[in-house]
Amino acid sequence: MMTREWEDSVKKKIRYMANSVWDGVSMTDIDEFMSNFKEKDKAVGWALLDMLIYYSSEQEESIISNLMRLLKRELWLRMGMAQNNLSSSEINSKLHDAYKEMCFVPIDESDPSASSYSLTAKFKKSKEVPSTIEYIDIADLPLMMAMNYKYFVFYDDLIGTGNQFDEFWKKNIFGKNKKIKLRDLAEKNSGVIFYYLAFGGCQEGVEKLKKNISNVGIIVSEYFPKNIDLFDEKNEYWELNPDKRDMVCNFVREKEHELGSRSRFSKNLPVLFQHGRASNTALSLYWYNKENDWKGLYKR
Numbered sequence: 001m002m003t004r005e006w007e008d009s010v011k012k013k014i015r016y017m018a019n020s021v022w023d024g025v026s027m028t029d030i031d032e033f034m035s036n037f038k039e040k041d042k043a044v045g046w047a048l049l050d051m052l053i054y055y056s057s058e059q060e061e062s063i064i065s066n067l068m069r070l071l072k073r074e075l076w077l078r079m080g081m082a083q084n085n086l087s088s089s090e091i092n093s094k095l096h097d098a099y100k101e102m103c104f105v106p107i108d109e110s111d112p113s114a115s116s117y118s119l120t121a122k123f124k125k126s127k128e129v130p131s132t133i134e135y136i137d138i139a140d141l142p143l144m145m146a147m148n149y150k151y152f153v154f155y156d157d158l159i160g161t162g163n164q165f166d167e168f169w170k171k172n173i174f175g176k177n178k179k180i181k182l183r184d185l186a187e188k189n190s191g192v193i194f195y196y197l198a199f200g201g202c203q204e205g206v207e208k209l210k211k212n213i214s215n216v217g218i219i220v221s222e223y224f225p226k227n228i229d230l231f232d233e234k235n236e237y238w239e240l241n242p243d244k245r246d247m248v249c250n251f252v253r254e255k256e257h258e259l260g261s262r263s264r265f266s267k268n269l270p271v272l273f274q275h276g277r278a279s280n281t282a283l284s285l286y287w288y289n290k291e292n293d294w295k296g297l298y299k300r
Contacts, residue, residue, distance in 0.1 A: 002043040002247075010050045017052065025297065033286065033297045044251045047244040048270070051237045051284050052297075064126040066221045067197045071153070074195065074217055099130040102151040103144050105137070107168060119155060141182075142174055145189055155197040158271065158285065159220065162205035165196060166212055186215050195219060202226075202271065224271060 018027050030049070037045040075098055076082065081091050104123060106116035123129050133153075136144055141152060159165065174180035186194055194216045196209070201220035209218055238245035252269065270284045287296030 002046075002244075007043070007046050010046045014049050014052070029297060032295045036295055041251055044248050047241070047248050048284075048286060050244075051270070052286075060122055061126055061128070063199050063221045064123060065128040067199075067219060068126075068128040070219045070221075071195060071197065074219065075151075078193070096130070096132070098151060099132045101149050102132075102153060103134045103136045103141070103149050104129075104153050104155060105141060106135075107138070107154055107156050107165070116156075119157060123155065138173060138182075142180075142185065145185075145192055150191065151193050151195070153195045153197060154216075157199045159198045159201035159205045159209065159218075160271070161202070162208040162212075165209060169213055169216070183213075193217070200224060200271070 014030055015027060018025050018030060033049070034042065034045045072095060075095060076091065079094060079098070081094060086094070104120075106120050120135060124135065134144070134149070144152075154165075156165070169183050170181060172178040172181055174182070174185065186192065196216050196218045198218075198220045200222045201218075202224045203226050206218055206220055206223065209216070270286055285298045287294070287298060
């Protein structure tokens, strides 16, 4: 049973998180998210918000470490170091040379992610990212190509449907009148290599990008399978709060019925960053962009 004390404690926690921890989320965003729920369903919104917990710094470092490990492996294969029987010192030397020709490029804040600046800080602070790597804005990419930089690594937090990067890749973003597409720039510079790093990615979205964009290597720290569910058995929050699970489950069933057979509401409502750890170090992103104008907590 939901109590006023529990609701007040959640509000206090969320207010602290919005003011002190989360990037790009304000109490206005919280209020808009809660407006999705009628008065009788407010407890459902608070139960979902109660699941929202920030990354620990250790987890962020672990995610970035895994991304860098996978990036090194891609470079190792691309440069043919496996066939040349190189020593570990020779491999490290070649990788070090590659980092000198590498730029990290956050997907621009306004198109489409609002998390680019905080992600940049996380990568820069990580001990796993070599200090020789340059960080540039997307507008500087042609200049760095002219300066013979060879590797360009985009990065973002989540690959959902894959639409956002697919659209970004095709958009006019360069030149005085923005007539040059990133896609065309990549095709004209076949010797330049692109990668796209993401903390997490839905399997369907990643597969879509790999199919549509052949000249970008996509590297994801954790994949979310096609059958990702709000009520995953590994979700620690629901295990400890079965009453709240049942309440939210009933709400979701009603919402799915309301939206009709085209909806997969329970699949789309949250994406949980588990990363092999208990959900008390996870971040949930809530959004639902269908016909019913659901107000997402994170704009995507």
